[in-house]
Amino acid sequence: MAVICAVAAAAMAVTLLDLLVATESVVVASRTLHRGDVIGVEDVMVVEAPRSPVTEHAFSETSEAVGRVAQSDIGARQPLFPANARDAPVVPTGRTVLEVVVANDASALVAGDTVRLVSAVGCEDTPGPGVSDVAGDASGPVPEGRASPCTLAEDALVMKRPVKDENGAGTAVIPLAMTPEAALAVMDSAQLGAIVAVTR
Numbered sequence: 001m002a003v004i005c006a007v008a009a010a011a012m013a014v015t016l017l018d019l020l021v022a023t024e025s026v027v028v029a030s031r032t033l034h035r036g037d038v039i040g041v042e043d044v045m046v047v048e049a050p051r052s053p054v055t056e057h058a059f060s061e062t063s064e065a066v067g068r069v070a071q072s073d074i075g076a077r078q079p080l081f082p083a084n085a086r087d088a089p090v091v092p093t094g095r096t097v098l099e100v101v102v103a104n105d106a107s108a109l110v111a112g113d114t115v116r117l118v119s120a121v122g123c124e125d126t127p128g129p130g131v132s133d134v135a136g137d138a139s140g141p142v143p144e145g146r147a148s149p150c151t152l153a154e155d156a157l158v159m160k161r162p163v164k165d166e167n168g169a170g171t172a173v174i175p176l177a178m179t180p181e182a183a184l185a186v187m188d189s190a191q192l193g194a195i196v197a198v199t200r
Contacts, residue, residue: 023048026079027059033074036110036161039065055079069111089157095177103194106162106172113158114200116151121193123150152189153182
């Protein structure tokens, strides 16, 4: 009986030791990543960390994180999860990608965000479906002689982080996926005046 108890105690001790020192593979940032960064192979590494509920849903292989977009700033050695590193966007079927110059600050946008494109000069002369009047969204009546703003694209998908337009002060260029009709409306409107990207 003493032998059985000793064996059982030894087995429990081994199990307890395994629980105390059990580790798991966790993908962490090898350097500080900023919101909107596309994660590359050199940006991540795998470390062995003590098994914990905190890292339970973290990526375990670098291939799971590479190509994703950081959704917030991620410090070096911090774990990566699906929530803080989402898939880079893919152009949806039936959409086209157009680089759009916008007049407002678009620096907070990251790949995968969705924006509404609004023409500051109105759409009375911009033909095509996908163009809608947004006068009802204005904060007050439109001044006489000024066109009512309108929506050119309702749900344009940001494909990459915007960059500053080298040709214009304070403007940004955003690669956006949108319907062909919206793309035509945006191209027509861009020749007439400013376009603004409104976050959704």
